[in-house]
Amino acid sequence: MPTPRKTIAIDMDEVIADALSEHLLRYNRDFHPDPTTTPLTRADLHGRWLWDAVPPARLPDLERYMLSEDFFRVLPVMPDAQRVLRRLQSRYDIFIASAAMEVPSSFTAKYDWLAEHFPFIPTSHIVFCGDKSILRADFLIDDNPRQLRLFESSNDPNDTTAQPHREGILYTSPANVKLTGFRRVNNWLDVETLFLP
């Protein structure tokens, strides 16, 4: 009997979509319009989330950017994501799984963004969810350690059968660089090497 194909679930923001760049762009446009001031950069976010790197008074601005209708529609695609995902599809069942329930106003923009940049992913393989423990997949590639823990939470530590366990794979973002405990990929070339050796 042939081995069944493994399933890989793939997060959107900071994994295939570069939301952080768009956030920094809008933030610096509003708060560092003068080129003589120092803008906020990725280097400032080493080991912390964007939300922890701006003055508390500006948190509503970060949220306002995300809630604007076009935010998730204009995000740049992560380098090599399209080419590698297309290759992965030949050997794995691929699902895109975004925690879109956290920003319900993003549904349509995210759907349209996927249709434009990843037309080879069938819409039946798109999942908008909240808690990623609901995903039945062998792997989840995500930048958010909370979601990776939820995804792995249904692994039974007493299960000694050959049934393979679910593995969360951490996609590097500035906020998670110091984190340990997960296999890590730094970019899509790493994903390619890991799954298509």
Add this chain to the structure above:
Amino acid sequence: MPTPRKTIAIDMDEVIADALSEHLLRYNRDFHPDPTTTPLTRADLHGRWLWDAVPPARLPDLERYMLSEDFFRVLPVMPDAQRVLRRLQSRYDIFIASAAMEVPSSFTAKYDWLAEHFPFIPTSHIVFCGDKSILRADFLIDDNPRQLRLFESSNDPNDTTAQPHREGILYTSPANVKLTGFRRVNNWLDVETLFLP
């Protein structure tokens, strides 16, 4: 060690939301406005989907109803669904899982409908998906046999361990009354008896 809570995924249309009634209402309003003609009723749908019960020329109208902005926002709630789901939450992890990707214009209406009628379901436990094989749950309650088969497809027939298998449970709708091969519930009182004996 306490037994981990089982997870139940619950479909929306025809399980907690009465989309068929709204479809019949709009259809009869447009095509049987005269009370002397015979309207289309649930009895006409015995063993067939609505799409197979109307003249082909009227299929675009059925689609038009679904694509209208308010369709999924005004659906009646299935009797006893709220009370029983609230009770189930005390013993099970409950996720609402709709194949909303088939009608992307429905995202916001479905989200708002759940917020109104099922405010006790956290938004993190809502899933908009396509192919329900992606759901990690012990049970899926759905009226659509295709989704139940997809959900059960990852069961390994050679697996003889105690690891419990995933079970699709068929929620009765006029279209599926003749179908066998799944445990069946006819209404939410049946669900209550099955899971909270």
